[in-house]
């Protein structure tokens with residue numbers, strides 16, 4: 001018998017249990033999150049007496065007789081202080097880490113009410129945040145401390161409207177842990193799903209015997225490939241990904257699903273997996289693109305192992321390089337990396353008999369999820385409703401189906417609600433990663449350092465399934481010229497299937513890899529041309545009216561030169577410093593249909609904004625509130641944004657390609673303009689029930705279009721980042737100048753950039769995803785993610801130069817923040833020790849010794 005005092009209530013327990021499971025499942029204290037179950041992320045932090053500890057590695061026996069405090073147990077005064085301070089500082093993005101952060105903050109402030117900045121950093125070192133870069137969290141804790149000391153009053157927030165840093169509309173519920181993520185939902189009598197994964201990355205499945213699992217008490221269904229009623233293969237671009245691998249087929253990676261179980265408890269479901277017998281004939285996996293492309297390689301898919309090829313040819317690059325005054329040619333290698341969003345994938349499917357099914361998800365597009373589930377079930381759209389709950393980070397890793405379809409299949413079979421949440425180990429195994437790339441890049445210039453030509457060969461390991469591999473490779477090819485005028489370009493990219501985990505969308509979408517190559521070559525070319533790295537970039541930077549490597553003419557909003565000028569002084573006045581510039585498209589582009597949609601409804605005297613645009617932490621609901629407020633003049637309190645729901649909200653496309661602020665922002669502006677017309681004559685009360693649909697489609701031309709001056713993308717963002725190292729070779733400061741068009745919410749933009757830099761620093765210095773014969777060996781704690789104490793100072797400079805009326809001039813910012821960081825860090829190390837580095841993470845830095 002154990003006795004715990006939880007938030008002031010005595011809880012007797014007959015048996016020893018895991019503390020996190022007890023808090024979440026039994027007591028429904030869902031502010032305590034499960035990010036890893038292995039003591040590595042801090043999302044489950046609780047106070048044990050007065051010490052911040054991780055609930056996932058504690059048991060009732062270990063904390064017997066102790067006092068446990070979760071966020072729910074904080075005094076109202078404390079809750080208000082943290083809620084205001086975190087919202088005001090812009091410290092919340094996806095919010096999944098936030099309750100754990102606050103508990104760590106409370107542990108500090110209870111002992112030390114007036115901490116120094118370094119003490120705050122140290123206090124949250126055990127709490128990973130993948131979104132914010134920690135800076136605003138540290139500011140929020142300092143602000144909360146002031147309020148709790150009585151030195152500051154909680155103030156009213158600023159008005160909504162363009163250019164104001166209004167707090168996020170969903171901040172409070174995320175901060176206080178009341179916002180619902182899918183795994184927080186409990187439905188009476190729901191079942192738990194579990195998935196049997198392939199034992200080998202490549203093996204022939206000879207036989208699957210589920211009889212023992214089916215007979216297991218508490219198990220309600222065990223499904224295999226033959227139980228899929230509709231199409232058994234799915235995929236965005238190519239339907240090559242089996243929902244379940246059938247007997248007689250080969251596995252293609254270790255995340256492949258072989259069987260599904262639904263049972264009355266999570267434990268029974270997972271234990272039943274061990275009872276499923278699968279006979280395999282193990283086969284040698286193809287673990288590199290080189291092996292997969294060899295003549296003797298077996299075919300991973302029937303059409304062969306070369307998934308796609310991208311070619312861009314402008315002018316005569318071979319001849320131009322031959323005539324160049326200087327040429328630099330290098331071979332670059334970039335690694336697989338993991339999104340490490342804080343919320344593992346989760347879906348809850350609720351069946352309604354013949355009427356269909358509702359699936360609660362946390363993904364980047366409810367419509368893409370619906371389309372996938374429809375085809376797998378063989379059902380029409382009206383029978384599949386997909387609703388989003390809060391999304392605990394995504395970064396591209398929640399575009400593909402991962403759990404949604406499996407939960408739906410189990411719910412339809414059992415006719416009971418089924419929740420399927422991946423363990424962190426499975427999450428790492430299953431979803432597509434950042435592509436590993438091999439790049440060979442030649443860059444030439446004339447005697448003045450002006451670029452003459454580039455020749456690039458890119459080979460991307462796209463793993464087992466297509467996912468979004470072909471467009472990722474295409475973005476790599478279209479961006480390898482950088483933000484420069486490149487008169488001659490010869491670019492070839494190959495996207496190759498292997499038996500590694502699939503690779504797909506990941507913040508930057510192929511551009512961080514090629515930016516590393518492009519920018520490192522620029523530094524080396526500057527040396528040959530005897531000009532500074534800053535100067536070579538400035539001389540070649542795009543200007544309005546100048547052609548890019550793809551032939552698109554840079555628009556009037558192009559402000560790469562302004563970003564360079566903004567960092568010139570800091571670059572020139574620091575001895576150990578590196579620089580890199582970047583370009584990143586906004587929107588899908590290249591002729592792919594791309595539409596943002598918003599429906600505004602007047603309901604109960606308020607304006608309800610409905611759109612399927614997923615908020616994955618970037619804050620699209622806040623942006624739409626600001627756009628509608630600016631357009632209509634209504635205060636934020638009279639505007640609400642509904643959750644993505646395929647039955648209620650129009651399809652605004654996927655949250656990808658840094659597109660939602662521009663595309664859905666513009667759709668919201670258009671819908672709001674229609675409302676404004678009516679508001680001239682009627683009050684909102686009189687307009688009750690009226691609807692206004694806004695839509696914006698970006699018209700673009702396909703790559704290599706024969707059209708003169710093709711438009712491949714509706715907008716591009718630009719950035720230059722400067723990295724300063726200290727005497728020990730650690731990153732001391734990053735200055736990031738970003739051309740973002742127009743900052744709808746400057747603090748939110750800063751937050752995106754700071755978080756992107758944290759991710760970029762991890763990519764540059766420490767993040768790895770080792771594979772042993774195609775099998776991932778990383779755990780959450782060994783991914784090398786940056787912690788609060790790793791973060792340098794970050795200065796963000798926003799350049800706003802866009803006079804376009806589209807979405808009030810906003811361009812994408814979500815991805816570009818991560819893009820130039822790694823080459824800027826590499827550039828700084830070249831200055832530090834004279835060595836050029838051609839692979840990531842960069843070798844011979846103090847960070848290699850840190851581990852994580």
Ligand code: FES
Nearest residue numbers: 036040041042056
């Ligand atoms: S869930 Fe406990 S540390 Fe991650």
Ligand code: FES
Nearest residue numbers: 094097129130131
């Ligand atoms: S806000 Fe910290 S992980 Fe998303």
